[in-house]
Amino acid sequence: MEYFLTEEQKTIKSLARRIAEERILPVRAELDEKEEFPWAIMKDLADADLFRVFIPEEYEGLGGGSLELCLVMEELSRVCSGVAISYAATALGCLTLMEYGSEAQKQKYLPVIAAGKKLTAFALTEATAGSDASAIRTTAEKAEGGYVLNGTKQFITNGGDAEIYTVIALTDKSKGARGATAFLVEKDTPGFTFGKKEKKMGIRASSTRELVFRNCLVPEENVIGKPGMGFIMTMKLLDRTRPGIAAQAVGIAQGALEAAVDYTRQRVQFGQPLISLPVVQDILADMAIHVEAARALVYSVAKTIDSGAKGFTEESAMAKVFASDTAMKVTTDAVQVCGGAGYMRDYPLEKLMRDAKITQIYEGSNQVLRNAIAIELRKRKARTE
Ligand code: CAA
Numbered sequence: 441m442e443y444f445l446t447e448e449q450k451t452i453k454s455l456a457r458r459i460a461e462e463r464i465l466p467v468r469a470e471l472d473e474k475e476e477f478p479w480a481i482m483k484d485l486a487d488a489d490l491f492r493v494f495i496p497e498e499y500e501g502l503g504g505g506s507l508e509l510c511l512v513m514e515e516l517s518r519v520c521s522g523v524a525i526s527y528a529a530t531a532l533g534c535l536t537l538m539e540y541g542s543e544a545q546k547q548k549y550l551p552v553i554a555a556g557k558k559l560t561a562f563a564l565t566e567a568t569a570g571s572d573a574s575a576i577r578t579t580a581e582k583a584e585g586g587y588v589l590n591g592t593k594q595f596i597t598n599g600g601d602a603e604i605y606t607v608i609a610l611t612d613k614s615k616g617a618r619g620a621t622a623f624l625v626e627k628d629t630p631g632f633t634f635g636k637k638e639k640k641m642g643i644r645a646s647s648t649r650e651l652v653f654r655n656c657l658v659p660e661e662n663v664i665g666k667p668g669m670g671f672i673m674t675m676k677l678l679d680r681t682r683p684g685i686a687a688q689a690v691g692i693a694q695g696a697l698e699a700a701v702d703y704t705r706q707r708v709q710f711g712q713p714l715i716s717l718p719v720v721q722d723i724l725a726d727m728a729i730h731v732e733a734a735r736a737l738v739y740s741v742a743k744t745i746d747s748g749a750k751g752f753t754e755e756s757a758m759a760k761v762f763a764s765d766t767a768m769k770v771t772t773d774a775v776q777v778c779g780g781a782g783y784m785r786d787y788p789l790e791k792l793m794r795d796a797k798i799t800q801i802y803e804g805s806n807q808v809l810r811n812a813i814a815i816e817l818r819k820r821k822a823r824t825e
Pocket residue numbers: 525529532562564565570571572573574595596597617618671672675676678679753802803804805808812
C-alpha cells in the first residue's frame with residue numbers, strides 16, 4: 441500500500457528499521473530473557489537522532505508529529521516492542537511539558553531529552569486508579585516554595601531508569617478530576633524513591649516500577665500548566681499518544697506475519713510447504729488484511745492529529761482498539777500456523793504474542809476506549825436530533 445510518506449518520513453522509517461535489524465534483532469531474545477533495560481540501544485537511538493523526532497525544532501528537535509512517532513514505533517516494535525515502549529514512554533513523559541510547559545521549562549528540559557541524554561516517564565496510574573484514572577490519591581500540598589507530594593504511582597514505564605517524571609497529583613481533593621495538577625519531578629529529588637521492578641508477561645526489555653513520594657518537595661517552577669488542569673490535560677494528551685501504541689501493535693503484527701510466512705514457506709508437511717495448504721493460506725491472508733487495515737487506520741488518524749484537527753478522542757481510540765486487537769489475533773494465529781515452532785522460545789513468535797497483550801491494556805484498556813467511542817456516538821446522534 442502506498443501511504444505517500446514524505447522523503448523525511450521515509451528516512452525516519454528506514455533509519456528506525458535499520459537500527460531494529462542491526463542492533464535490536466541480535467539481542468532481543470536476551471533482553472527479553474534477562475528482563476534487561478536496553479541502555480545500549482537507547483544510546484543507538486539517541487546517536488541516530490531518533491529522540492529528536494517528537495521534539496519541536498526550536499528545542500533542538502526535528503519537529504515531527506504523531507505520524508513520525510508512529511513510524512518509529514512501528515519499526516522498532518516489528519522487532520522488539522519492549523525497546524519500542526522504552527523509547528515511546530519518553531515521548532509520553534515529555535508531552536505535557538511540550539504542550540503546556542512554560543518557556544523556561546521547555547528550554548531547560550527539551551534539548552536534553554531531544555539529545556537522548558535523559559529519558560522521561562509519565563505517572564498517572566495508581567493502585568486505586570487504572571481505568572478509573574481520576575481516582576488518584578497522590579496529593580500535592582502547597583508549601584513554602586512549592587508543593588509537597590505524598591503517594592505511590594504504580595506500573596510506571598521507564599520508572600527508575602528515567603531522569604525526568606511528569607507526575608499527576610491532587611492539589612484539591614474536593615474537586616476530583618478538576619483538582620489534579622501536573623508536576624515535573626527529577627529523579628534525585630529528596631523524598632522520591634522507587635519500588636521493585638515488576639516482572640511482566642511481555643515487553644520485558646522495558647522497566648516498570650512504582651514511584652514512591654514521601655514528603656517530596658517539588659519547586660513551584662515545576663508545575664506544568666494551570667493548577668487543577670492536570671487530569672484534563674492528560675486526557676487530551678492521551679488522545680494524541682494512543683496512535684503510538686496502535687503503531688506499536690501494527691509493528692508487532694507485521695513482525696508476526698513475516699515470521700509466519702517465512703516459516704510456512706520452509707516447513708514441509710504432507711509433501712509440500714505449509715504455505716501451499718489452503719487452510720494455512722486462509723489464515724495468512726486474513727493476517728495480512730488485518731495488518732494493512734490497522735496500518736491504514738493508524739496512519740490516517742496520525743495525519744488527522746498532525747493536521748491540527750481538534751477533538752479526535754473517538755478516532756484515536758478506534759486506532760488503538762483495532763490495531764491492538766489485530767496484534768493479539770495475528771500473533772495468536774501466527775503461533776498456531778507455526779505449531780510447535782511457534783510455541784518455542786527459539787522462534788520469535790511466542791515473544792510477539794506475549795508482547796501483543798499489553799497493547800490491549802495500557803494507555804486506556806480497550807474496554808474503556810470502546811466506552812469512549814460509544815459515548816461519542818451517542819453525543820453525535822443527540823446533536824442530529
Ligand atoms: N479530552 C478532554 N477532556 C476529557 C477527555 C478527553 N479525551 N476525557 C475526559 N475528559 C474530561 C471530561 O470532559 C471531564 O471534564 P469536566 O470535569 O469538565 O466534565 C473530566 O475529564 C472527567 O471526565 P469523565 O467524567 O468522563 O471521567 P471519568 O472519571 O468517568 O473517567 C476516563 C473516565 C478517565 C476518561 C476513562 O474513560 C479513561 O480514559 N481511562 C483510561 C486511563 C488511561 O488511559 N490511562 C493510561 C495511563 S498512561 C499509560 O498507560 C502509559 C504506559 O504505560 C505506557
